[in-house]
Amino acid sequence: MKKSIFILIIVLGLTVLISMCMGKYPVSARDLVYFIKQHIFGQRPFNDPQQYDILKNILINIRLPRIIAAILIGAALSVSGATFQSMFINPLVSPGLLGVLAGASFGAALGMTLAKSWIMVQVGAFIFGLIAVAAALGLSMLNKNDRLLMLILGGIISSALFTSLLSVIKYLADPYDQLPAIVYWLMGSISAVDNATVFFLCGPIAVGIFILLFLSGYLNVLSMGDEEARSLGVNVLFLRSCFILLATIISAFTVVLGGMIGWVGLLIPHVARMIVGPDNRILLPVSALVGAIYLLIADDMARLLFSVEIPIGIITSLIGIPFFAFLLHRAKKGWN
Amino acid sequence: MALFTVEHLTYCYTHNPVLQDISVSFEPGMITALLGPNGSGKTTLLKLIVGLYRPQRGRVLLEGHPVLSISPKQLARRIAYVPQSHRLSFGYRVLDVVMMGRIPHKPFFFRYTDKDEQAALDALKRLSILHLKERPYTKISGGERQMVLIARALTQGADIFIMDEPANGLDYGNQIRLLACIADLADSGYTFIKTTHFPDHALWISDRVVMLKEGKIIGDGPTTEVINRASLYDTYNTHVDVIELNDGGRICVPEELHPVNDHKKVAVVF
Numbered sequence: 001m002k003k004s005i006f007i008l009i010i011v012l013g014l015t016v017l018i019s020m021c022m023g024k025y026p027v028s029a030r031d032l033v034y035f036i037k038q039h040i041f042g043q044r045p046f047n048d049p050q051q052y053d054i055l056k057n058i059l060i061n062i063r064l065p066r067i068i069a070a071i072l073i074g075a076a077l078s079v080s081g082a083t084f085q086s087m088f089i090n091p092l093v094s095p096g097l098l099g100v101l102a103g104a105s106f107g108a109a110l111g112m113t114l115a116k117s118w119i120m121v122q123v124g125a126f127i128f129g130l131i132a133v134a135a136a137l138g139l140s141m142l143n144k145n146d147r148l149l150m151l152i153l154g155g156i157i158s159s160a161l162f163t164s165l166l167s168v169i170k171y172l173a174d175p176y177d178q179l180p181a182i183v184y185w186l187m188g189s190i191s192a193v194d195n196a197t198v199f200f201l202c203g204p205i206a207v208g209i210f211i212l213l214f215l216s217g218y219l220n221v222l223s224m225g226d227e228e229a230r231s232l233g234v235n236v237l238f239l240r241s242c243f244i245l246l247a248t249i250i251s252a253f254t255v256v257l258g259g260m261i262g263w264v265g266l267l268i269p270h271v272a273r274m275i276v277g278p279d280n281r282i283l284l285p286v287s288a289l290v291g292a293i294y295l296l297i298a299d300d301m302a303r304l305l306f307s308v309e310i311p312i313g314i315i316t317s318l319i320g321i322p323f324f325a326f327l328l329h330r331a332k333k334g335w336n
Numbered sequence: 337m338a339l340f341t342v343e344h345l346t347y348c349y350t351h352n353p354v355l356q357d358i359s360v361s362f363e364p365g366m367i368t369a370l371l372g373p374n375g376s377g378k379t380t381l382l383k384l385i386v387g388l389y390r391p392q393r394g395r396v397l398l399e400g401h402p403v404l405s406i407s408p409k410q411l412a413r414r415i416a417y418v419p420q421s422h423r424l425s426f427g428y429r430v431l432d433v434v435m436m437g438r439i440p441h442k443p444f445f446f447r448y449t450d451k452d453e454q455a456a457l458d459a460l461k462r463l464s465i466l467h468l469k470e471r472p473y474t475k476i477s478g479g480e481r482q483m484v485l486i487a488r489a490l491t492q493g494a495d496i497f498i499m500d501e502p503a504n505g506l507d508y509g510n511q512i513r514l515l516a517c518i519a520d521l522a523d524s525g526y527t528f529i530k531t532t533h534f535p536d537h538a539l540w541i542s543d544r545v546v547m548l549k550e551g552k553i554i555g556d557g558p559t560t561e562v563i564n565r566a567s568l569y570d571t572y573n574t575h576v577d578v579i580e581l582n583d584g585g586r587i588c589v590p591e592e593l594h595p596v597n598d599h600k601k602v603a604v605v606f
Contacts, residue, residue: 086426089425089426214445215445217446217447217448220426220428220432220436221439223425223426224425224436225419227383227419228417230388230408231386231388231408231412231415231416231419232412232436232437232439232440233408233409233410233411233412233413233439233440235408277427278426279426279428279429279432
């Protein structure tokens with residue numbers, strides 16, 4: 001089990017290095033090594049000193065933030081999806097379950113039409129993501145019979161509400177300027193990500209992921225049922241709230257970074273479960289790593305497949321849907 | 337001193353009380369069986385005893401302290417609860433399920449250590465189910481699963497086992513093996529409070545029986561005194577003969593299926 005984590009960390013490292021080299025301006029492996037030598041160890045291996053400045057601009061200012069964003073988004077969505085799937089004991093659950101993604105889309109669209117500033121788009125996405133989840137939780141309180149089922153229903157209603165509100169915004173938006181921006185943003189893309197946002201958000205996302213990893217042992221206990229978990233000395237309500245809150249916040253942050261990137265949070269936990277089995281203590285870290293690798297590769301494809309860059313959300317959906325069919329086929333044998 | 341004291345307990349899910357003004361106490365080191373028809377409030381009483389529900393009136397004391405004032409962690413070190421409908425979720429390893437019993441002894445952010453694993457292995461060994469340790473616990477039989485849950489209760493370090501119909505859904509052989517295991521643990525000092533639908537199970541291993549009907553206690557005392565033709569009729573509304581064997585053991589024979597004309601004389605049963 002420890003071995004799979006070790007291997008995945010190495011694969012992630014290699015993927016990062018390869019992603020650094022690939023792009024419209026290819027960087028050779030030798031140049032990358034030279035650059036790292038100079039940038040980190042202070043040596044001066046380049047013949048042409050200008051070469052270092054060019055590489056620094058490409059690697060540090062352009063590619064690195066994007067790579068970090070892809071890793072964070074992939075890891076956050078996958079961990080959040082794995083957490084929800086384990087907590088709700090439901091294979092079809094994804095981070096958007098409680099409405100966070102629908103709420104965030106609405107918030108971002110609102111920001112684009114009203115405030116017209118990028119920071120308001122991000123703030124709007126985050127705040128309305130949380131509002132949508134709060135609405136789902138509020139709706140679930142209306143009926144106390146089956147808490148988990150009511151949460152799922154609350155999430156469906158809340159998602160539907162914010163999707164409708166999004167349609168209202170789209171209808172009212174300026175069709176030549178704002179509407180394409182909204183539509184393009186909803187397809188998800190890391191191309192617009194800037195250094196400031198990445199460095200501002202990488203701390204909170206990483207902390208959120210690590211707390212979830214540290215608490216992952218409790219997911220095993222919670223899936224035994226609330227009463228059994230409580231009789232094992234676990235504060236069920238508090239832990240469930242922690243899991244929902246953390247998973248929601250890190251998903252909302254991914255929307256702030258890269259818009260709507262679908263299917264990752266649903267699929268990657270299944271892939272991880274196939275590799276290491278259902279024990280959440282190992283499933284969550286493996287999901288995080290697989291998700292990071294997957295999104296990094298998807299983003300490389302988005303950058304390089306065509307002469308024009310395509311939104312990463314399209315790539316993740318196109319790969320995701322056939323894979324989902326495969327999962328349905330597999331589900332006959334039992335997903336757990 | 338009594339282990340549990342239940343004082344004037346009343347509990348309602350909606351409007352009709354499931355338990356009405358129940359007062360009873362449970363002694364340490366005994367097997368107590370709660371008998372009663374469906375809907376008589378057995379499960380509710382167990383859940384109140386382990387502090388899962390808050391009663392509308394009355395209280396439950398564990399050695400003089402209200403159970404609701406004890407933290408879940410502290411309570412889990414004393415009391416292990418095995419619910420009736422155990423929800424099967426993911427195929428965790430049996431060893432991992434048993435190791436969950438160590439959680440009441442761990443801090444909030446925890447990792448299992450070798451010591452925890454050893455405790456789980458010891459519990460599995462004690463119940464002679466060590467061979468199950470690597471199996472997914474969703475793929476073992478119902479009887480094996482009950483034993484795994486008992487192993488987890490042992491790992492918990494609890495001395496009080498609260499079990500809701502532990503023999504439910506087990507085949508005949510597994511029922512007997514489970515009851516033998518419970519009797520064995522009770523001999524070494526553990527306290528059991530369990531519900532059952534089978535008066536025979538109570539006659540086989542229980543020291544004491546509490547009979548419930550419509551949320552009230554209608555019988556309480558040593559098993560052989562409480563389980564008799566009259567009380568079984570009161571409880572289940574069917575005539576059952578309780579027959580004494582040569583060695584003093586007793587069994588139930590439903591009159592409707594097998595009439596016994598002079599049950600006092602029956603001494604050998606094949």
